[in-house]
Amino acid sequence: MEKIVEINHLQKIFGRNEVLKDINFSVSKGEVVCIIGASGSGKSTLLRCINLLEYPTAGEILYHGQNILEHKMTTAVYRAKMGMVFQQFNLFNNLNVLQNCMVGQEKVLKRSKAEARKTALEYLELVGMSQFINAKPNQISGGQKQRVAIARALSMEPEALLFDEPTSALDPELVGEVLKVMKALAQSGLTMLVVTHEMAFARDVSHRVVFMDDGVIVEDDKPEVIFNNPRNERTRTFLKRILEK
Amino acid sequence: MAITPDSSFFEWVIYITRTYWPLFMRGAQVTLIISLTGTIIGFCIGMIIGVIRTIPIDQNTNPIFRFIYKIINIILLIYIEVFRGTPMIVQAMVVFYGVAMVYGIHLSTLFAGIFIVSINTGAYMAEIVRGGILSIDKGQFEAAHSIGMTHAQTMLNIILPQAVRNILPATSNEFVINIKDTSVLNVIGVTELFFMSKSAAGNNFRYFEVFLVTCTIYFIMTFTVTRILRYLEIRLEGPSVYTIHGSQSVPEAQIRIVDREKR
Numbered sequence: 085m086e087k088i089v090e091i092n093h094l095q096k097i098f099g100r101n102e103v104l105k106d107i108n109f110s111v112s113k114g115e116v117v118c119i120i121g122a123s124g125s126g127k128s129t130l131l132r133c134i135n136l137l138e139y140p141t142a143g144e145i146l147y148h149g150q151n152i153l154e155h156k157m158t159t160a161v162y163r164a165k166m167g168m169v170f171q172q173f174n175l176f177n178n179l180n181v182l183q184n185c186m187v188g189q190e191k192v193l194k195r196s197k198a199e200a201r202k203t204a205l206e207y208l209e210l211v212g213m214s215q216f217i218n219a220k221p222n223q224i225s226g227g228q229k230q231r232v233a234i235a236r237a238l239s240m241e242p243e244a245l246l247f248d249e250p251t252s253a254l255d256p257e258l259v260g261e262v263l264k265v266m267k268a269l270a271q272s273g274l275t276m277l278v279v280t281h282e283m284a285f286a287r288d289v290s291h292r293v294v295f296m297d298d299g300v301i302v303e304d305d306k307p308e309v310i311f312n313n314p315r316n317e318r319t320r321t322f323l324k325r326i327l328e329k
Numbered sequence: 330m331a332i333t334p335d336s337s338f339f340e341w342v343i344y345i346t347r348t349y350w351p352l353f354m355r356g357a358q359v360t361l362i363i364s365l366t367g368t369i370i371g372f373c374i375g376m377i378i379g380v381i382r383t384i385p386i387d388q389n390t391n392p393i394f395r396f397i398y399k400i401i402n403i404i405l406l407i408y409i410e411v412f413r414g415t416p417m418i419v420q421a422m423v424v425f426y427g428v429a430m431v432y433g434i435h436l437s438t439l440f441a442g443i444f445i446v447s448i449n450t451g452a453y454m455a456e457i458v459r460g461g462i463l464s465i466d467k468g469q470f471e472a473a474h475s476i477g478m479t480h481a482q483t484m485l486n487i488i489l490p491q492a493v494r495n496i497l498p499a500t501s502n503e504f505v506i507n508i509k510d511t512s513v514l515n516v517i518g519v520t521e522l523f524f525m526s527k528s529a530a531g532n533n534f535r536y537f538e539v540f541l542v543t544c545t546i547y548f549i550m551t552f553t554v555t556r557i558l559r560y561l562e563i564r565l566e567g568p569s570v571y572t573i574h575g576s577q578s579v580p581e582a583q584i585r586i587v588d589r590e591k592r
Contacts, residue, residue: 137471139389164477174472178490180571187486188476219571233472240476 085112087146088244088275089134089166094143096129103129105299107143111244111277116270118286118307119279121296122322127279130296131248134277135166164192167237167245171253173229175221181208181232182217185239193240200239207235211265227258231265244275251282283326287311295319341538349529349539356525357546359439363514363521364507367446371507372500374447375454378405380484382455383462405455412452418513421445425517442519446511450503457499461492494565501558505551522546 087110096104103126111117119127132138134145136152136159144151152162176184185204189195195203208214211231221229230250237245250266251259263285270276270289280286286293286307293310295303295318303310303319314320332344346353382405386395412420425441428434436444465488473483512523522543530539 135475137474139387160474160477160479162477163475166475168472168475170468170472170475172468174466174468176469176472176487178487178494188478191482191486192477215573216571218573220567223571236472236476 085114086148087112088148090146090149091134092144092146094130094133094145095141096126096133096138097141103299104133104140107301109294109301109304111275113243113275114273115292116274116276116290117278117292117294118290119277119294119296120281120283120286120322121302125296126299127296128248131168131246131277131279135163135168135246137168160192164188164240165243167240167242169230169233169237169245169247169250171249173221173226173233173253175229175233175236177221179220180217181213181219181221181224184221184232185236188236188240203241204235204239207238208232210238210268211235212261225258226254227261230254230258230262234262234265234269238269244277245269247276247278247280249279249281251280281326283311283323295322297322338538341533341535342541345529345533345535345538346542349525349542352525352529353522353542353546356520356522357550359442359519360508360511360521360523361550363439363442363446363511363519364504366443367450367511368500368504368507370443370447371450371454371503374451375456375458376489378409378451378455379458379462380489381405382459385480408448409452409455412449413456416513417445417449417510418516420449421514421517438514438517438519441517442511442514442521445514446507450507453503454500457496457503458492461496461499462488464495465491494562497558497562497565501555501562504554504558508551508554509547 090110091107094104094107094109095102107130109130119130121127129138133140136145140153143153145153147162147165152159175181176187179187182201182204185208186197186200189200189203190197193200205214205217208217211234213228213231213235216224216228216232221232224232234245234250247266251262254262259282263282266276266278266285267289278285278290288307290307292304293307294301295310295314295316297318302316303314305315309315310319311323314323332340336344382402384398386398390398421441424445425436425438428436428441462484469487469491470483473487478486511519511521514521515524515527518524526539526543530536533539
């Protein structure tokens with residue numbers, strides 16, 4: 085299958101702290117990959133490196149075979165191809181729900197207002213938020229915000245969507261509505277890379293699960309393998325701790 | 330009614346108000362013109378400097394650009410520190426007489442007044458704007474970057490609208506301070522309210538009565554301005570209700586929902 089992003093020997097150092105050590109990893113078209121691991125294991129940093137919100141210290145990120153760290157493509161153009169959904173939603177507070185989904189299309193993709201509006205409404209409908217187009221972010225609930233954030237990312241029609249712990253900041257009763265949307269997206273064939281603590285989601289929805297610990301990828305396999313008979317001792321300990329809760 | 334030195338206090342206040350009303354009004358007008366233009370120009374200067382000073386510079390930035398940026402930043406810092414660190418009354422003297430001596434140009438007092446208030450306000454506003462930009466959550470920048478916006482697009486569409494809203498109270502503060510502080514411009518002969526009052530008082534040797542009237546006029550001006558700006562602030566916050574489009578049973582229904590975070 086065609087690889088969208090391929091990462092070779094990626095390293096990220098914050099000050100004296102080596103957060104990512106020699107990461108090798110790739111995502112193919114249409115794949116849903118979940119990254120699991122304890123807090124501080126480097127999952128989020130890896131995701132942020134893929135979107136270039138953090139600049140890697142060393143290594144290469146190949147986008148359709150082209151190293152994006154080596155000029156050629158500007159960062160902004162590349163980022164527009166990689167949608168991102170944040171733990172804290174990060175909706176634009178000065179814009180309403182509809183404008184949140186339109187601003188990127190108009191300014192970055194240079195779409196006309198009518199076109200942007202049509203696309204935005206389409207995706208807002210998909211996440212079940214089309215009724216709230218007039219609301220400002222501080223007027224809706226966390227689950228609703230996250231669904232709008234997903235619609236905003238989708239409106240840019242990215243090649244892959246990166247999720248950085250999308251349900252971790254939500255009240256327990258709001259997690260379901262977001263996961264439902266994500267499941268539907270996964271089934272529609274969208275390429276997704278999800279950092280999550282939702283083990284059930286990782287097990288049931290993803291094609292591959294990556295377990296990270298202490299800045300390295302410990303295991304990268306099918307969910308059945310990771311959850312039923314993990315090869316590595318560290319994976320076993322982590323899953324035991326999580327699933328016992 | 331004839332006024333004599335023995336007339337009562339109130340008679341003097343009424344007499345002065347009546348006689349010098351046009352003078353007070355001319356003074357108040359100059360005060361308002363200088364403080365309003367000065368605040369607006371100062372706000373623009375502050376905006377530009379605040380935006381420049383928050384441009385992100387890291388190891389991936391072109392070294393030549395980094396060097397130029399560093400020099401510009403030093404110049405801006407000197408400007409801010411000098412104009413915040415010296416009294417406006419002294420700046421007025423230095424600029425007015427300095428320009429006359431060095432360039433041989435005799436500035437009009439009104440122009441000199443506006444110029445001094447503008448650059449003085451600019452120095453303060455630069456830091457206020459910078460603070461306003463820094464106060465915006467990092468997530469807003471990251472979200473804008475993640476959908477492919479450049480730094481300039483992010484600033485223009487996402488950050489500045491929020492920052493301006495946040496710094497509005499501080500800006501109205503600056504405006505009020507300017508209305509009051511233009512009084513120091515009397516040292517270079519700007520015919521603002523304080524200067525006019527001084528001549529009215531000197532004519533009659535009635536300082537208390539005259540300056541009581543002056544005081545009232547200053548207060549009316551500042552109070553009006555704060556009320557107007559407060560109204561603007563509320564307007565900028567936007568509507569506290571929103572409409573829901575359609576419902577399962579009645580698609581055209583528009584339900585108004587009151588903001589949950591506002592009383």
